[in-house]
Amino acid sequence: MPDSSPQLPAELAALLKEDRRFPPPPWFSTTAHVADAGVYERAAADPEGFWDEWARELEWYRPWERVLDWTPPHAKWFVGGQINVTVNCIDRHVRGARRNKAAIIWEGEPGDHRTLTYFDLYREVTSFANVLKSLGVARGDRVAIYLPLIPELAVAMLASARIGAVHSVVFGGFSAESLRDRINDAQAAVLITADGGYRRGQIVPLKRTADEAIREAPSIRHVIVVQRQAGAPIPVHIQEGRDHWYHRLMEDAPSGCEPERMDAEDMLYILYTSGTTGKPKGIVHTTAGYLVGIYATTKWVFDLRDEDVYWCTADIGWVTGHSYVVYGPLANGATVVMYEGAPDWPEKDRFWRIVERYGVTIFYTAPTAIRAFMRWGTDWPKRCKLDSLRLLGTVGEPINPEAWIWYYANIGGSRIPIVDTWWQTETGMIMITPLPGVTTLKPGSATRPFPGVSAAVLTTAGDRVEVGGGLLAITRPWPAMLRGIYGDPERYVRQYWTRWNDSTYFTGDGAKVDEDGYFWLLGRVDDVLNVAGHRIGTMEVESALVDHPRVAEAAVVGRSHELKGQAIAAFVTVKEGTQANPALADELKEHVVHKIGAIARPDEILFAADLPKTRSGKIMRRLLRDIAEGKTLGDTTTLADPAVVAKLKEKYEEEAG
Ligand code: PRX
Numbered sequence: 001m002p003d004s005s006p007q008l009p010a011e012l013a014a015l016l017k018e019d020r021r022f023p024p025p026p027w028f029s030t031t032a033h034v035a036d037a038g039v040y041e042r043a044a045a046d047p048e049g050f051w052d053e054w055a056r057e058l059e060w061y062r063p064w065e066r067v068l069d070w071t072p073p074h075a076k077w078f079v080g081g082q083i084n085v086t087v088n089c090i091d092r093h094v095r096g097a098r099r100n101k102a103a104i105i106w107e108g109e110p111g112d113h114r115t116l117t118y119f120d121l122y123r124e125v126t127s128f129a130n131v132l133k134s135l136g137v138a139r140g141d142r143v144a145i146y147l148p149l150i151p152e153l154a155v156a157m158l159a160s161a162r163i164g165a166v167h168s169v170v171f172g173g174f175s176a177e178s179l180r181d182r183i184n185d186a187q188a189a190v191l192i193t194a195d196g197g198y199r200r201g202q203i204v205p206l207k208r209t210a211d212e213a214i215r216e217a218p219s220i221r222h223v224i225v226v227q228r229q230a231g232a233p234i235p236v237h238i239q240e241g242r243d244h245w246y247h248r249l250m251e252d253a254p255s256g257c258e259p260e261r262m263d264a265e266d267m268l269y270i271l272y273t274s275g276t277t278g279k280p281k282g283i284v285h286t287t288a289g290y291l292v293g294i295y296a297t298t299k300w301v302f303d304l305r306d307e308d309v310y311w312c313t314a315d316i317g318w319v320t321g322h323s324y325v326v327y328g329p330l331a332n333g334a335t336v337v338m339y340e341g342a343p344d345w346p347e348k349d350r351f352w353r354i355v356e357r358y359g360v361t362i363f364y365t366a367p368t369a370i371r372a373f374m375r376w377g378t379d380w381p382k383r384c385k386l387d388s389l390r391l392l393g394t395v396g397e398p399i400n401p402e403a404w405i406w407y408y409a410n411i412g413g414s415r416i417p418i419v420d421t422w423w424q425t426e427t428g429m430i431m432i433t434p435l436p437g438v439t440t441l442k443p444g445s446a447t448r449p450f451p452g453v454s455a456a457v458l459t460t461a462g463d464r465v466e467v468g469g470g471l472l473a474i475t476r477p478w479p480a481m482l483r484g485i486y487g488d489p490e491r492y493v494r495q496y497w498t499r500w501n502d503s504t505y506f507t508g509d510g511a512k513v514d515e516d517g518y519f520w521l522l523g524r525v526d527d528v529l530n531v532a533g534h535r536i537g538t539m540e541v542e543s544a545l546v547d548h549p550r551v552a553e554a555a556v557v558g559r560s561h562e563l564k565g566q567a568i569a570a571f572v573t574v575k576e577g578t579q580a581n582p583a584l585a586d587e588l589k590e591h592v593v594h595k596i597g598a599i600a601r602p603d604e605i606l607f608a609a610d611l612p613k614t615r616s617g618k619i620m621r622r623l624l625r626d627i628a629e630g631k632t633l634g635d636t637t638t639l640a641d642p643a644v645v646a647k648l649k650e651k652y653e654e655e656a657g
Contacts, residue, residue: 012405022408022441024417028390032303032437039435043451050452051077051479054296055288058088058331061261064288068477073497073505075477076265077289084259085268085291086162089330090125091259093118098306102335105309105358106151109198109341112229116151118333121158124151124250126257128159131249135222137190139164139260142270144188144220146170146179146210148197149340152226152246153316154326156192161268164260168270168282171317172197172204174597176212178280182272183217185282186486191217192246194226195234200342207236224249264288270486271319273425274537275495276527282486283319283425291331293429293480297450298328301419301433302362302391309388311337312364313351318534319425320395323480324364328429343369348376352384363411364393364421366533370403371563378410386411391436393419396533397565398521404443422446422521424507425535426496428480431455432519445518453478457513462500469512471525474505481505527621529558529566534599536568538621541602544595545570548588550578555611555619556602559628567603569628571611571648580607606652612645614638620645627652 008016029035043050048067055064055078064081093099104116116124137143143160145167147153153169160167168186170179183191193210196203207225214220226246227233238245262268268287272280298304310329314320316338329336337358343351351373355363373381392412394404399420408418418441422432431453432446439447449455454476457465474481485492499506510522524530527538538556545554553573561567572588574580585605593601612620615638626633627649636642 008402008406012409013402015405015409016401016443020443022417022443024437024439025415028303028417029437032435033305034300034303034435035437037438039438039451040448044454047452047454047476051292051296055081055292058083058291058295059092064264070477070503072501072503073493075289075481075483077286077477077479078264078292081264081288082261083264083288083291084162084262085287085327085331086125086158087259088291088295089158089327090118090122093333094122098333101306101333103330104151104154104336104338106338107340107354108150108229109201109339109345110229114151121155121330123255124155125158125162127250127253127255128155129162129257130253130255131224132159132165132190133163133257134249134253135190135224135244137163137165140267141165141190142186142188143167144170144179144183144186144191146172146174146191146193146206147226148172148194148204148206148228149315149321149338150194150197150226150228151338152192152194154330154338157269157316157322157326158330162257162259164262164266166267166269168272169317169322170272171315171597172206173317173599175594176209177595178597179210179213180217182280182282183213183220185272186270187219188217189219190222190224191220192224192226194228195236196228198228198341200345203234205234205236207234211237262287265483267483269322271322271425273319274528274535274540276537276539278537278539278543280537280540281488281491281495283482284484284486285428285480286483289479289481290428291327293478294323294328295331297430297433298324298332298334300435301421301430301450302364302393303436304329304332304334304362306333308334308361309337309358310334310362310364311339311354311358311360312393313339313343313369314364314366314395319428323429343372344376347380348373349380349383352381352386355386355389356384359388361388362391362393363389364395366396367394367399367403368397368532368564370394370399370407373411374403374406375563381410387413389413390416391419392416393421395421395423395430397530398523399444401443408443417441420444420446422519426482427474427478428482429478431474431478432521442518445514445520447518449519455519457511457519458500458504462504465513467513467515469510469522471499472507472509472511472519472521473500474507475503523566529568531558531561531566531568531599532564536596536600540596541568541570541592541600544592544600545572545588547595548591550574550584551588553611553619555621555624557621557625557628559625561603568600569624570602570605571608571624572605573608573611606648606655608648608651610641610644610648612636612648613640615640624648
């Protein structure tokens with residue numbers, strides 16, 4: 001944890017010093033879905049029976065014959081079952097008392113509002129499903145989606161699930177090249193985008209970026225363009241025959257569309273995430289197991305009930321948005337709040353105004369955001385009425401106990417539980433988390449595996465660590481687990497199932513377990529960074545840097561950052577005859593933004609005459625990390641030229657002042 005994180009006032013710091021534990025408040029437990037810790041033992045005694053029971057809460061065309069078929073490392077869940085995700089997220093609510101309940105309450109950054117009831121959502125989704133069909137999209141085809149956080153994003157995902165197409169959502173902050181690579185990898189037939197979106201008062205010109213991307217994406221046959229704000233169109237180029245306005249297509253589209261009967265193991269979506277190579281991985285999620293996993297975790301982790309107003313602030317472009325903005329809450333018939341823009345626009349109380357305006361009861365966000373709120377001060381939340389809240393959550397990165405306590409006191413009014421949820425794009429669902437009605441909380445710990453989930457901390461040799469630190473593993477298959485990496489079955493096995501054996505999943509995270517069996521997440525142990533809750537591969541940034549004509553070599557490492565958790569430090573050697581100066585550093589940062597997107601912009605670029613390498617020529621990132629962190633250097637005896645690293649350290653310290 002960075003030393004310089006925003007400070008707590010004395011009375012809150014005292015809570016930390018005391019090592020305070022936070023048992024569930026009695027008023028919460030009395031009505032909670034889970035108030036008896038016996039669920040853990042019952043699920044552990046028969047995990048398949050546990051998941052079988054959950055699956056029975058969903059609506060199927062045909063029941064499954066077997067809960068699990070496990071041929072390590074390949075799992076099939078609910079084998080033989082047939083189901084459609086959208087029937088569970090929409091139709092069954094429309095048939096019952098939730099027909100006119102708000103499904104989505106959306107607020108745009110400029111202040112525009114829209115509410116879609118479940119019946120509205122039914123009409124939008126089925127009409128758009130018919131639009132997709134009319135453009136020739138068939139079961140199994142891939143549909144790329146590059147949209148701002150507007151209701152049409154959820155509609156597009158659900159419409160593709162309705163007809164059995166596979167969606168691949170690309171976060172709107174990614175560059176044209178990133179979008180192009182993802183479209184090409186998935187061979188998407190259709191791209192759904194918008195004229196633009198809003199971020200901090202600026203227009204994000206998505207269609208313009210999309211045009212650049214599809215110049216080199218020949219699989220795209222049609223582009224559907226949503227007009228972000230009717231009456232305020234953002235100028236775009238429309239190519240006759242290829243590009244179509246969403247609202248025009250919808251005018252002629254009938255509502256009502258027979259859902260495809262999907263096999264339990266049919267692909268639902270692909271979502272790209274960073275790994276340890278330069279090329280992002282297309283994580284594959286399938287239908288029934290994924291739905292069961294997120295349905296169950298949404299209900300129990302957030303203790304979701306009909307009267308809740310649930311808000312997860314994640315962008316739908318990330319897995320958190322897929323599982324806990326769209327599919328999980330809608331499968332539970334919840335009212336979901338969505339907000340398009342930045343938390344500090346136009347003022348730093350925007351989130352709290354939204355909580356107040358809609359009476360939000362459950363609020364789920366990232367530690368990076370909480371640290372920013374902390375820095376902005378308590379006056380902002382104090383101005384708003386937050387007493388509708390009854391549960392808080394965090395996700396995406398380790399939360400430092402100071403930020404936890406601040407969140408607990410200043411947003412939760414020192415009265416409501418916090419669920420710190422650990423999971424990944426690959427796990428699809430929350431894996432390590434409190435159950436708010438039964439778990440005694442310790443600030444900074446994600447507590448215990450969800451019932452039916454088996455996690456362990458292992459040594460590199462694979463021995464279980466009972467108390468202490470090691471590598472986090474998942475030791476049993478779980479229903480929402482990834483089924484593969486799109487187009488690269490070999491990488492799936494190598495990446496996740498070879499660390500110990502083919503039935504033990506390696507998460508890439510370090511963790512420790514304490515005497516109570518609580519898990520404390522320690523961050524990534526591979527070449528993946530977590531910057532402001534976003535996963536970025538060091539190799540991706542390095543590839544972007546060496547793509548610049550004046551760069552000879554680059555090595556990228558993470559260093560602790562008080563707000564973002566980690567910051568990106570890049571060590572660069574330039575080609576002969578090139579002047580390494582601040583202007584070039586800026587140019588290189590922009591180059592990375594252009595190649596990947598703004599989330600990957602290096603925080604600092606350090607020019608080096610040489611990079612420290614082993615005698616076999618491997619760059620020693622470990623030493624670069626020590627330099628970036630300002631630590632004493634580790635073992636340098638294996639270096640080809642130990643003087644290189646000493647010089648580099650000196651230079652870094654000089655420049656850092
Ligand atoms: O390092 C862990 C961290 O985020 C990684 C997964 O990133 P991604 O696939 O982008 O999914 C993020 C949202 C689920 C993990 O390997 N991480 C996620 N949640 C936590 C966390 N680290 C600590 N505590 C968490 N609650």
